[in-house]
Amino acid sequence: MAKFLFVTDLDDTLVHRTVGDDSALPELNQLLSQHRQEYGTKIVYSTGAIACTL
Helix, strand or coil, X not given: CCCCEEEEECECCCECCCCCCCCCHHHHHHHHXXXXXXXXXXXXXXXXXXXXXX
8 A cells, every 4th residue: 555644633533522433533544544554654743722722
């Protein structure tokens, strides 16, 4: 498998969930960690939040 860049926002996705549930988050983290070790995948956390809204 080729390397890839995984880009996700943080707010309401990986932290500070206000909608939905976090049941798939442990599996996602495990799969990303495994992929990072095996294929050199890079993970980028992108957020549009400003400090005063956190």
